[in-house]
Amino acid sequence: MIFAVLTLLGPLVAFLINGLFGRRYIKNAAPAVAITGVGVSFVCALILFYLVSTQGYTVDGTLYTWVIAGKLEVPFGILVDPLSSIMLIVVTTISLMVHIYSMGYMHGDKGYWRFFTYLSVFTLSMLVLVLGNNFMMLFVGWELVGLSSYLLIGFWFFKKSAADACKKAFVMNRIGDFGFYVGLLLVIFTFRSLNYSDAFNAEAIHHIKEVTYTVFGMEFSLIDLMTFGLFCGAMGKSAQFPLHTWLPDAMEGPTPVSALIHAATMVTAGVYMVARCNALFAEAHMTSTFVIFAGTMTAFLGASIGLTQYDLKRILAYSTVSQLGYMIMATGVGAYVSAIFHLFTHAMFKGLLFLCSGSVMHAMHDNLDVRVMGGLKKKMPVTRWTYLIGCIAIAGIPPLAGFWSKDEILAFTFAGGHTISWGIATAVAGMTAFYMFRSYFLVFEGEPRDHHLHDHAHESPWTMAGPLVFLAILSVLVGMVFGYPLEAGYIHKFLGPVLTPAHAHEHHMSHATAQALMILSIVIAVAGITVAYLFYVKFYPVLPEKTVKTFKPVHKFLLNKWYFDELYDFLFVHPIVMLSNVVLWRAIDVNVIDFIVNAFGRVPMWFGGVIRYVQTGRIQTYIVTMVVGVIALVALFYTV
Amino acid sequence: MNEIFMNVGFWVLGITAVVASLFMVTRENPVHSALWMLLTFFAVAGIFIQLDAEYIAAIQVMVYAGAILVLYMFVVMLLNPKSTGFIKVPAKVILGSVVALVLFLQIVMTLMGTGVIKSAQMSGMNLPEGLSNVKAFGAVMFTQYIVPFEVASILLLVAMIGAIVIAKKD
Amino acid sequence: MLTLAHYLVLSAIIFSIGVAGVLIRRNLIVMFMSLELMLNAVNINLAAFSSYLQQMTGQIFIVFVMAVAAAEAAVGLALFISLFRNKQTINADEINTMRG
DSSP: OHHHHHHHHHHHHHHHHHHHHIIIIIGGGHHHHHHHHHHHHHHHHHHHHHHHHHHOOOEEEEEEEEEEETTEEEEEEEEESHHHHHHHHHHHHHHHHHHHHHHHHTTTOTTHHHHHHHHHHHHHHHHHHHHBSBHHHHHHHHHHHHHHHHHHHGGGTTSHHHHHHHHHHHHHHHHHHHHHHHHHHHHHHHHSOOBHHHHTOHHHHHHHTTOEEEETTEEEEHHHHHHHHHHHHHHHHTTOTTSTTHHHHGGGSOHHHHHIIIIISGGGHHHHHHHHTHHHHTTOHHHHHHHHHHHHHHHHHHHHHHTTOOBHHHHHHHHHHHHHHHHHHHHHTTOHHHHHHHHHHHHHHHHHHHHHHHHHHHHTTTOOBGGGOOOTTTTOHHHHHHHHHHHHHHHTOTTSHHHHHHHHHHHHHHHTTOHHHHHHHHHHHHHHHHHHHHHHHHHHSSOOSOHHHHHHOOOOOHHHHHHHHHHHHHHHHHHHHHHOSTTSSHHHHHHHHHHSOTTOOOOOOOHHHHHHHHHHHHHHHHHHHHHHHIIIIITTTHHHHHHHHHTHHHHHHHHTGGGHHHHHIIIIIHHHHHHIIIIIIIIIIIIIIHHHHHHHHHHHHHHHHHHGGGOOOOHHHHHHHHHHHHHHHHHHHTOO | OHHHHHHHHHHHHHHHHHHHHHHHHHOSSHHHHHHHHHHHHHHHHHHHHHTTOHHHHHHIIIIIIIIIHHHHHHHHHHHOOOOOOSSSOHHHHHHHHHHHHHHHHHHHHHHHHSHHHHHOBOOOOOOOTTOOHHHHHHHHHTTTTHHHHHHHHHHHHHHHHHHHHHHSOO | OOBHHHHHHHHHHHHHHHHHHHHHOOBHHHHHHHHHHHHHHHHHHHHHHHHHHTOSHHHHHHHHHHHHHHHHHHHHHHHHHHHHHHHSOOBGGGOOTTOO
């Protein structure tokens, strides 16, 4: 318990110190405070992980009772179990690395202290989200990470694109969160409690299993409705189709933020939430189907858009969308362990890739267009090697991290009988390998395309390179350490007890099938890499141009991100703007609201105009009035 | 004998006070008003003596007649305002008189309504043997009412300072 | 025979004359004198009850009333001097700057 509380206190204290004294007194020493705070969390997370993994230590305790409303009691409670301990490791590791990296990356920025304050807020809120033992704390953390994401995307708020992006992220999340609220209300309504222990109780779930409601003329089971609501929140937070459009725009924020929030931790909150609620989702068959659909769709969507983008960070962003689709798909098919495992490995290598892109961006004077880069491998050896490791890891080449988790997801999807999803996901794996290596080849290999930029490029300072190396090592190792052997690795032993619903139907595959799948996924990954090599090294730029010419409509469709932004503008933004402009502003605001407000001023003025004549300014008038008043009072009360 | 003396004293003093105050209110010249007020104060001091309040009577003469009234006289002399005209607005005089009369009648009616007061005999203070009025007064004032007494002194100090500040020429 | 009512009525008469004075006079100084008259009327009341109830407290209060009256006279007259210096008048009807 003490370690869990300390984990929360570290960033909280850092946030308070930096937030209150940062501008005046701490200034450039802000990172020291913030890193100390997150360092405390990191150490505590390691200790907790050690305790949980070796001694089966768990905590489900109440710090104090937070809300008492009638019979509903919501504690400020802390839950440490294998799931939250592994999330703690992810959050604190990436957060610590990003803190250190930001020291170099953000150096000289006017909002140096502000940046670290926000980072501390984010870390704190993410830890609250992960450590809470009830839906209320999950919700609070959920909203707080949304807030810190908003603040950090809009960190350079003077840039219009950044200000727009943070608004977009916030609004898109609100749409998803609306569903989340409904889900939470259904949870309260059903279980009369917000505690996980009450809601994930096999007996309680058994009771409500058969309850159905009629919504819009169709009959849904209560659990389906509840989980669908909750999943809407996950769709917003984890950027699932059709709410995915905010994530690529969120790349307007500083790159460390993209690495921490929009790749490694916050966007995985949805996956964490679904995994945490596995007891409910396992019973929700209709929602599960939808989850698989949304996940598969998102994976394909992200990967297909990623094929054509030229902005390095956007490529990574769409890759993130695609990988999140994988995780969600895994939760849909019931492979919660694999989903969390992929979350874990993905956090490492995607965090790494983003930090590398930040390093490249630094070297290229904030230029992110991959078409002007090239040949950077000599100038930036550390960044190059770590980026390459990240690419291999995400492409799924053994023995790096991505292979183990991704292959498990594919295997479980296949074993679960979702062959269409499996087919799409396998294709997506190939596409992922292709576009990741496309970005690698364009940035680091070949000839420099802009000599001016290339000549000024330089390797980043050790504060930035250090985290890269550390995360690269993790990207190589974590998959093997936790994932070997496939489908029965340590991670399964570790997470199995909390993430396997009581009566999950086990899918067994023959050994041969498993091996065939494994070999297939490796082959596809290698094929993707080879194609990328042919396109962007061997026959560059002839082959890519020819391909673009051949598939012009498709390329344009993908380059414009399936026209999602335009569609949403047409469907929602423009009608609402029109409505606000014509009806709400010109009709209602001007004629009704302003009228009421003015009336509040005019009526007292009119009364004042009447009553002012009583104020003669002559003292004797007042005295007469007073005496008459006294007479009246005496007459009222004393005259017999 | 004593009773007759008391009665005569009361009527003489009371009528003097009433008449003097009427004159005070109706004199046009403020100096005359002040002099009539002096007479009222003396009459009231006599009534205090009748009521066994010798000490109060003494300070009534000293503070009111000696200090406050002199202060008024000083201000009147100092400002020496030109005559403001006395009865220029008869409506105001009538209104003021009527209001005051109504107030008086109301007070009297209220008094008559309470039966005890009508028949309450004034027997005079029965002080213990060897205790004069001033001694008795001092004994109460400086034991039970010592704190209000000190507060009153502070009030006077504040008034003094305030008066100086306000009246000072910038 | 003298009763308590005699004194109270006397006090009421003087008080009412004071009220009338405050209401009808235009000279601020005379208005203020009328105020003192009203305070005196109250003092008679206090003294009468003190005698009737065989209580010293009434007389004590007369002293406090006098103290307040003295303070009030000092401050009030200072105000008149200041006022006269600025307006060249102490006529109550001419001082109506606070008119609404």
